[in-house]
Amino acid sequence: MDPVQDKTIESLLKTISRISMLAEGNDPELDTTLQSIRGNLGRSQNAEVVQASLKTLEPLVLKYDEDRLSRAQTFRAKLLELLDVVDDLPTTQMPTKAKKSLEADIRKHWQTSSKWPELLSKTIQLVSETLKQQSSEKNSSLLGRLFRRKTDRMPTPENNSEIMTHVSHTLAALLTNITLPDIYRDQLMDIKHALTGSSDINHLPALLDEVITLIMIAVGKTQEDLTLYLNQLNQQLASINDSLLANYKAQKSISSHRKQLGETFQDHVNNTKSDVHNATDLNSLKQLINDRMHTINEAMTLFQNSMQEQEKQAAKSITQLKNKVSRMEQDATQLRSSMQEKIAQALSDSLTGLPNRAAYQDTIFPLLTSAAQNKQQLCIAVCDVDHFKVINDTWGHLTGDKVLRLVPRQMQTALKKDHLLFRYGGEEFVVIFPMTSLDQAFEHCQNIRNAVASTPFNMNGEPISVTISIGLSLFDGKESHDELFNRADKNLYQAKQQGRNKVIRDN
Numbered sequence: 001m002d003p004v005q006d007k008t009i010e011s012l013l014k015t016i017s018r019i020s021m022l023a024e025g026n027d028p029e030l031d032t033t034l035q036s037i038r039g040n041l042g043r044s045q046n047a048e049v050v051q052a053s054l055k056t057l058e059p060l061v062l063k064y065d066e067d068r069l070s071r072a073q074t075f076r077a078k079l080l081e082l083l084d085v086v087d088d089l090p091t092t093q094m095p096t097k098a099k100k101s102l103e104a105d106i107r108k109h110w111q112t113s114s115k116w117p118e119l120l121s122k123t124i125q126l127v128s129e130t131l132k133q134q135s136s137e138k139n140s141s142l143l144g145r146l147f148r149r150k151t152d153r154m155p156t157p158e159n160n161s162e163i164m165t166h167v168s169h170t171l172a173a174l175l176t177n178i179t180l181p182d183i184y185r186d187q188l189m190d191i192k193h194a195l196t197g198s199s200d201i202n203h204l205p206a207l208l209d210e211v212i213t214l215i216m217i218a219v220g221k222t223q224e225d226l227t228l229y230l231n232q233l234n235q236q237l238a239s240i241n242d243s244l245l246a247n248y249k250a251q252k253s254i255s256s257h258r259k260q261l262g263e264t265f266q267d268h269v270n271n272t273k274s275d276v277h278n279a280t281d282l283n284s285l286k287q288l289i290n291d292r293m294h295t296i297n298e299a300m301t302l303f304q305n306s307m308q309e310q311e312k313q314a315a316k317s318i319t320q321l322k323n324k325v326s327r328m329e330q331d332a333t334q335l336r337s338s339m340q341e342k343i344a345q346a347l348s349d350s351l352t353g354l355p356n357r358a359a360y361q362d363t364i365f366p367l368l369t370s371a372a373q374n375k376q377q378l379c380i381a382v383c384d385v386d387h388f389k390v391i392n393d394t395w396g397h398l399t400g401d402k403v404l405r406l407v408p409r410q411m412q413t414a415l416k417k418d419h420l421l422f423r424y425g426g427e428e429f430v431v432i433f434p435m436t437s438l439d440q441a442f443e444h445c446q447n448i449r450n451a452v453a454s455t456p457f458n459m460n461g462e463p464i465s466v467t468i469s470i471g472l473s474l475f476d477g478k479e480s481h482d483e484l485f486n487r488a489d490k491n492l493y494q495a496k497q498q499g500r501n502k503v504i505r506d507n
């Protein structure tokens, strides 16, 4: 095969290996087929083999599309069910207009997976607001309580736990329906356990945030981009395959023309030989040679013309081929950068702008592996705002949110460049101290705690002191992440037990 075609196949291989990377984890069957196409291209750079491999790709892309439709149907059903469950609860009053408009949106857009995060986010927001309203009604005025619509049942811990059970089971079912890359599997399990295991409605807002983050990663626009892209890719690969076949045929026809020309020459030479042998006078011999030369010249011109035409065609189709492959490469690069952008969004917490729990998990595992391999010290600190519920209950959730934005800013003033701060969830933050001894980390934690405690927070004009408690642990080089984290969490519990605004470290 000629070098240009070799280069094209090489680019094709590169593109396919990028696609396999992008598609990874989304559909295992699709992964296997892309791998087999890559293997076939590597073993035999033959157009027929490429064509056969591409045929297997087509039904998979169709199946992927069908799966998407059934996921969309379940998604729609679960969202509508979630709205009804919360609306039907005896202690809640969902605003009818907002509910109706959201239901209309769901019915209109359920098939467009790029709209899912938005629909889910709106649903969860409406559910959250409805539930928060019901919890704040506990403190509402007598008039408010008298004019409550569903007066037969007051919110009690039992009702709250009933709400939590209804909502959390519907959410857990929704989560069962989503596919996530492997690294999020543990997080998904944790959230499902937390949802089905907790009956405390106060945990719901934080859990809802985590659900949104996960759904954003799982069903974000990336899925739709990927399906669209795979369909496009399928067409592009098919057309590249046609070009390869045309090229192959053209080469075959060039070699048959060459053979024909060789045979024509041979015939002329043989005929001339016998004519020369039989010639009787010089003039007729001259005439004969002239005629033969003329015929040979004509055959040569004809061959040259046809070769030039073939070469022109071949060059044209190689250029087209190169353009197609480079377009595929551009598409792959574009898709990759948009996926990276979305993953970056999904890794950051919208309230504080800090990296979130998913980002923490992406960061801590490689750091622990490297600390164990290089025998370096590493500490983690779990930090929790003290009596945060009281802040919410006294000044409202908006002020609570403001405090959650300000606390990490104060913490950051006491952190060094290599220290990594995450919002782990709710009012809990985690700091990773890479290459830091327990004594050094303890000193940093005391500085963090002091930085928060010494800052007066302005609550509607009133300066209020907010404090945090910290549990600190040193990685022993062998233990699992969960063991390390649980130890830090136990130390945090001790800090709370011993009066809060404290740092407790490993013994």
Ligand SMILES: Nc1nc2c(ncn2[C@@H]2O[C@H](COP(=O)(O)OP(=O)(O)OP(=O)(O)O)[C@@H](O)[C@H]2O)c(=O)[nH]1
Binding pocket: 202, 203, 205, 206, 351, 384, 385, 386, 387, 388, 389, 390, 392, 396, 397, 398, 399, 400, 401, 404, 425, 426, 427, 496, 500
């Ligand atoms: N405003 C606001 N509140 C949140 C958010 N996430 C979690 N919370 C609230 O944080 C509070 C945490 O309360 P608890 O876990 O009882 O703890 P605490 O009141 O801080 O008490 P201690 O930890 O024992 O000092 C709950 O009321 C949650 O609803 C958020 O994003 N914004």
